[in-house]
Amino acid sequence: MVAPDTGATGTRARVADQSGLGGPLELRKERQAVRHHPWILLGIAVLAGLAVPLGYGGGASLRLLWQVPWPLFALGPFLALIAWNFSALRLRLMTLGRVRLGQREALATVMATECVVNATPMGLAGPVAYATLLSRHGLRSAEGAAIYTMDQLIDLTFFLALIPIMAWWCPLWPPGLEFGAMMAVGLLLGLVLIAIAAVIRFRRILQWGNTLGGMTGVTPQARRRIGRFALQFRRRIQELMSIPRLRLLAIYVVCALQWVTRYSVLYVVLWGLNAPLAWATVFLVQMVALSAGQIGMLPGGAGVAEMGSAFLLSPYVAAPQLATALLLWRFSTYYWHLLAGAPVLLLLIGRHGVRNLQRRVSEGP
Numbered sequence: 001m002v003a004p005d006t007g008a009t010g011t012r013a014r015v016a017d018q019s020g021l022g023g024p025l026e027l028r029k030e031r032q033a034v035r036h037h038p039w040i041l042l043g044i045a046v047l048a049g050l051a052v053p054l055g056y057g058g059g060a061s062l063r064l065l066w067q068v069p070w071p072l073f074a075l076g077p078f079l080a081l082i083a084w085n086f087s088a089l090r091l092r093l094m095t096l097g098r099v100r101l102g103q104r105e106a107l108a109t110v111m112a113t114e115c116v117v118n119a120t121p122m123g124l125a126g127p128v129a130y131a132t133l134l135s136r137h138g139l140r141s142a143e144g145a146a147i148y149t150m151d152q153l154i155d156l157t158f159f160l161a162l163i164p165i166m167a168w169w170c171p172l173w174p175p176g177l178e179f180g181a182m183m184a185v186g187l188l189l190g191l192v193l194i195a196i197a198a199v200i201r202f203r204r205i206l207q208w209g210n211t212l213g214g215m216t217g218v219t220p221q222a223r224r225r226i227g228r229f230a231l232q233f234r235r236r237i238q239e240l241m242s243i244p245r246l247r248l249l250a251i252y253v254v255c256a257l258q259w260v261t262r263y264s265v266l267y268v269v270l271w272g273l274n275a276p277l278a279w280a281t282v283f284l285v286q287m288v289a290l291s292a293g294q295i296g297m298l299p300g301g302a303g304v305a306e307m308g309s310a311f312l313l314s315p316y317v318a319a320p321q322l323a324t325a326l327l328l329w330r331f332s333t334y335y336w337h338l339l340a341g342a343p344v345l346l347l348l349i350g351r352h353g354v355r356n357l358q359r360r361v362s363e364g365p
Contacts, residue, residue: 116129292305
């Protein structure tokens with residue numbers, strides 16, 4: 001058996017690897033390609049999101065788009081700004097007593113986080129960005145991750161309560177909407193049950209994770225660091241779950257205002273294009289289409305969300321009107337998040353911070 005080379009040859013190989021000389025050059029090129037992968041996916045997502053409505057509506061949709069009055073075009077981004085402010089107020093309520101956040105600072109944090117969420121597949125970089133941005137205000141990473149988790153749980157429980165109400169109120173059920181709504185409810189309920197099980201069986205999961213880390217070669221120091229983070233995370237979750245009921249009620253009220261505002265964009269656009277539909281129907285269509293969009297694995301659910309909305313609404317709205325409505329809707333709820341949030345993100349954490357987030361997403365868990 002030949003012993004591994006740990007002498008000068010191994011040292012030269014490591015130096016060659018770091019400098020990019022010789023054989024490891026190909027490996028370095030592959031790593032660089034992977035590092036740019038998120039930007040490639042984002043470019044594909046933007047093209048797919050534009051191609052679906054333009055392909056569906058054709059040239060007539062472009063002509064109609066140019067005829068849209070500017071107040072209707074500006075109304076969508078304005079509603080998105082209102083929803084951002086509700087989300088910022090919600091963040092301030094969540095962090096009350098831990099850190100002093102003004103409305104401007106909270107709004108910047110929300111806009112930057114949503115930019116990252118919409119720029120990465122399934123919003124994978126969202127928790128990292130949220131914790132990083134909150135750390136600028138003195139919160140530890142575990143606290144930021146706990147606040148993000150509680151924020152998502154509040155969203156899940158809110159939609160679980162709202163969907164049955166919308167289903168009862170909905171006067172018009174396009175073909176396929178009922179099945180899609182049932183699948184969305186099942187998905188949300190499954191996520192809530194997983195979260196509850198994780199809290200109840202936290203120590204058992206932590207033990208399994210430690211054992212798995214040892215089997216896969218994770219160093220003891222890294223396992224201890226992960227364990228400390230997990231314990232701090234659990235303590236922060238328990239503290240957040242014990243907040244006063246009045247403040248929890250206020251958080252849910254602001255959550256409702258945020259999502260009702262955001263889900264009203266498509267309804268208002270259809271109304272402005274003389275193709276009005278019931279708000280409950282439009283809400284359920286968006287819920288199903290955006291949930292299905294996550295299956296496509298493109299940032300923001302691009303392509304699949306537009307395709308699902310077009311399929312569900314096509315029996316009731318003419319193709320040019322529907323394609324124009326989808327373009328205006330997705331601009332306000334997707335592209336606008338990227339365009340407005342990117343400068344804020346750069347202002348808060350700079351290019352180096354953005355590259356760190358990009359590297360974490362490209363390298364995976």
